[in-house]
Amino acid sequence: MKSKSKILLRAALIFVAVIIYTSLFIYFRFNYFVWTTGLGMTCILLFYTWKMIRRYPAWYAAYMFDGKIVGLKKKVEKPRLFFYSVFWPPMVLSIYVVFSTPSTETMSNSILLYSLFISLFISGVAFLNLTWKSDFESRYIPFIRDAVAKRNYEFKAQIDDESLGSIFDGLISFGFLEYLDDSLRISNRKKFIRIFKEGYYPDKPLFKMKMDNIQTHYFFDCLKENINGLDLDGYLQIFYHDRNKKQPTEDSIRSSKSKSLNGPKRKEDLDAIFNK
Known part of the structure; x- marks a missing residue:
């Protein structure tokens, strides 16, 4: 119960911080806000995408030529790939919204819209970063597997x-x-x-x-x-x-x-x- 409260508190603080950031930036210069925020989000997404795919060409080549696949741990890569498949698309959508959505006449509506999608992007970053932690295999994968097992079972x-x-x-x-x-x-x-x-x-x-x-x-x-x-x-x-x-x-x-x-x-x- 305490851990859930901490997570909710952190999420609330991050959302408040995003609202303050968005409000100040939009108030002073909307175009700077769009390009600074959008480019920053794009760079972060490209970094995590590169981090994920950079090893696959070597693994693919080793597999096709019957070589030894070094560094591949299926029980880690499969959950990691699952996280990416779930959170990568919303992160792309968030970047698209930041770049393509024009400012509305009501400033409060613009702040709320951008804050929601920036927060969504930050949530995606948090989960993708989780998959690269040293204790992802030993701590988080068993926790997630047990949570799934309680809701869905094969036998x-x-x-x-x-x-x-x-x-x-x-x-x-x-x-x-x-x-x-x-x-x-x-x-x-x-x-x-x-x-x-x-x-x-x-x-x-x-x-x-x-x-x-x-x-x-x-x-x-x-x-x-x-x-x-x-x-x-x-x-x-x-x-x-x-x-x-x-x-x-x-x-x-x-x-x-x-x-x-x-x-x-x-x-x-x-x-x-x-x-x-």
Whole structure:
């Protein structure tokens, strides 16, 4: 609550400062206001645009010639590109408005119009600058992802927190999950419940399972009965199976299942996890 109040206060102070700046400039010389403000906004936008695109030619060339793409971190570049796609167009519109809108007969209307679009531009700059901060990946991306997850989900549990916790505990009881560190077990139990309750994928698989491909397929089938919208590809983004020191693929799991003439090993234990 306090952080929201601080943000609103800062936004209000910036808007007041913009109004004062616009009022003084328009009052003394309208043409100077337009060209000084417009050119300043254009230079700032060009700087952030150049900062974004300057690395893409090298990445594109490396990709086309099967070279190593150095410096590309998809989990950072994709959110950054999203921010640019959202805020870059309004910033261009703001510059257009400053350059093309004539002064109105009523000075107060002109001040309000220009102040609104200058403030919109400043907001865009603030968000674009956010994507270049050193803690964008560690602090802001998880915050935004969690906020989005609360409003939109790809899968979601149809059972309550207690039942989700019981599945996690069952995996440990029957030896399909193992934790030597009790604090890590408690932490991952909370993450397990949260992932399926809010319906989001972690940055990397969190739960190291001791199952073969046929057991994995059976466990997935049981799990998806309680999780709406979960597919096998999504399952492999949450659970890690390191048989032969390699994470199996969706195709390899389905292939193993189709070739199997019998059910999974320890089927009774897997059923017991879901109280079947």
